[in-house]
Structures are given as structure tokens and as C-alpha cells.
Amino acid sequence: RGPGGQRGVPFNRPGSLTRVYAVASGKGGVGKSTVTVNLAAAMAASGLRVGVIDADVHGFSVPGLLGITAPPTRVDEMILPPVAYGIKTISIGMFLDGNKPVAWRGPMLHRALEQFLTDVYFGDLDVLLLDLPPGTGDIAISVGQLLPSSEILVVTTPQAAAAEVAERAGTVAAQTGQKVAGVIENMSWLPLPGGERMELFGSGGGALVSGRLGTALGYEVPLLGSIPLDVRLREGGDAGLPVVLDESAVEPESAGAELRRIA
Ligand code: ADP
Numbered sequence: 001r002g003p004g005g006q007r008g009v010p011f012n013r014p015g016s017l018t019r020v021y022a023v024a025s026g027k028g029g030v031g032k033s034t035v036t037v038n039l040a041a042a043m044a045a046s047g048l049r050v051g052v053i054d055a056d057v058h059g060f061s062v063p064g065l066l067g068i069t070a071p072p073t074r075v076d077e078m079i080l081p082p083v084a085y086g087i088k089t090i091s092i093g094m095f096l097d098g099n100k101p102v103a104w105r106g107p108m109l110h111r112a113l114e115q116f117l118t119d120v121y122f123g124d125l126d127v128l129l130l131d132l133p134p135g136t137g138d139i140a141i142s143v144g145q146l147l148p149s150s151e152i153l154v155v156t157t158p159q160a161a162a163a164e165v166a167e168r169a170g171t172v173a174a175q176t177g178q179k180v181a182g183v184i185e186n187m188s189w190l191p192l193p194g195g196e197r198m199e200l201f202g203s204g205g206g207a208l209v210s211g212r213l214g215t216a217l218g219y220e221v222p223l224l225g226s227i228p229l230d231v232r233l234r235e236g237g238d239a240g241l242p243v244v245l246d247e248s249a250v251e252p253e254s255a256g257a258e259l260r261r262i263a
Pocket of ligand 1: 234
């Protein structure tokens with residue numbers, strides 16, 4: 001294994017066709033994990049081979065959002081990830097006894113992520129999504145080191161304060177040499193019964209982050225979409241059924257429709 005384990009990471013092999021996206025946010029609670037699993041589910045439903053690594057070790061939520069209760073299985077040296085809705089998924093939460101909080105330090109997180117990348121058998125994937133912890137912590141740097149060709153998706157809310165921290169998460173990319181593929185604004189508005197939009201968290205955060213990152217990084221960082229508030233997104237998360245897979249929840253202008261479009 002070479003420095004940083006690069007040689008052992010199949011997604012770094014020359015000729016690997018897997019697009020790797022690390023989903024980042026400046027702070028928690030903006031819907032990063034919800035967006036990640038819904039994008040993964042929509043991509044898998046469209047026929048892509050998709051994997052998700054839940055790298056949000058302190059706040060792992062991906063197994064629950066995908067309704068996964070089965071543990072990973074081991075075959076020889078390899079770990080076989082559970083599959084839900086066609087998505088191969090691995091999470092630190094699958095290796096813990098009960099619901100204990102994780103109090104790991106940076107080097108341990110780095111090793112855990114490295115192990116996920118080298119020892120988990122994903123097979124050939126078209127897309128690998130990583131759900132990063134919020135903020136600009138060690139694991140974001142580790143992703144840059146372990147997966148140098150991965151790109152970053154930044155999730156923010158429309159709120160100016162949230163946008164500023166999201167921008168910081170994006171500029172870490174400049175240090176690690178990763179490309180920021182785009183910004184996704186979540187919780188953009190609440191649709192009112194009369195068809196109006198109530199902007200609960202203000203407006204413009206997504207455009208602000210995309211504009212500022214574009215200036216800071218020197219290339220266009222597109223705003224990929226704006227996802228409204230939708231109670232079905234939260235209900236789907238609680239039930240382990242991504243809303244993008246629910247045909248009754250993807251009408252025009254809905255969160256589900258927008259997530260499908262972004263995917
Ligand atoms: P993060 O990963 O950024 O911490 P989560 O994905 O866990 O955020 O989302 C935080 C909470 O907000 C969850 O309860 C989730 O169901 C809810 N949520 C996220 N996006 C939306 C949305 N667009 N509409 C309604 N609820 C949402």
C-alpha cells in the first residue's frame with residue numbers, strides 16, 4: 001500500500017470510471033444526508049451502479065435513511081456492503097454495538113475511511129457518494145488525500161449565515177486540489193396551499209455560495225438546484241424510503257422532482 005493507501009483504493013486506479021462525489025456542508029442539519037441518499041436512490045433507479053459511504057462518523061444516519069438493518073457480511077478479507085434500493089452502502093454505524101456515539105480522533109477517522117475504501121467490496125460502480133461530516137474537519141482532508149480525483153458537492157440552506165460556513169467547506173477543496181462540482185440549496189422555500197412560496201430561511205444562499213466559490217476557485221461552480229421544504233422528505237427519511245422513489249411524491253416543483261432532476 002502506497003502513501004495514503006492510494007494504491008489499495010480501487011477508485012484511484014488508472015482507468016477507473018467511477019465518479020466520486022463527496023457531499024459536504026458547513027454545518028449540520030441542512031439536509032446533507034437526506035440529499036445524499038435521495039441522489040443515490042434516483043441515480044440507482046435510473047440504472048447507474050451506485051455506492052454510498054457514510055463518512056459522517058459522528059452523526060451517521062445513512063443506514064436509517066435507507067432502511068438498512070442488516071450488518072455487512074465478510075468474505076475472506078473483504079467486507080460486502082448491504083444493498084438497499086440497489087445502493088451498496090457502508091457506514092461506521094454498521095460496526096458499532098448499539099447506538100453508541102463515536103468519539104474518534106482524526107487519525108482513527110482517516111484509518112476507518114481508508115478501510116472502507118480498500119476493504120469494502122463495491123465492485124464496479126458508476127458513482128460513489130460520500131456523506132461527509134459537517135464542517136471542514138479532518139475527514140474532508142482525508143477524502144482529499146485518499147480520493148484525490150473526487151469532486152465535492154456543497155449543500156447549504158438559503159440563509160446567509162449558513163452560506164458563509166458552506167463556502168468555507170467548499171474552499172477546503174482548493175487546499176486538497178479537489179474540484180467543487182456544484183452547490184445544492186436545500187430547504188429553499190415552503191410551498192403554501194395557494195401556490196406561493198414562503199421563504200422560511202431567507203433566500204439566495206445557494207447562489208451566494210456558488211458565486212463566491214467560483215470566484216475563489218477560478219472556475220464556474222454551478223448552483224445545481226434548489227430543493228423546497230417537503231414534509232414527505234422527512235417522513236421518507238424516517239421510514240427508510242427515499243422520497244425520489246415514491247411516485248406519489250414527485251409532482252412538478254416538489255422536493256422529490258428536484259432531487260431527481262439534480263441526480
Ligand atoms: P444533515 O445531514 O445536514 O445533518 P439531515 O439530512 O439529517 O441533515 O436533515 C436534517 C433534518 O431535516 C432531517 O430530519 C431531515 O428529514 C430534514 N430535512 C432535510 N431536508 C428537508 C426538506 N427539504 N424538507 C423537509 N425536511 C427536510
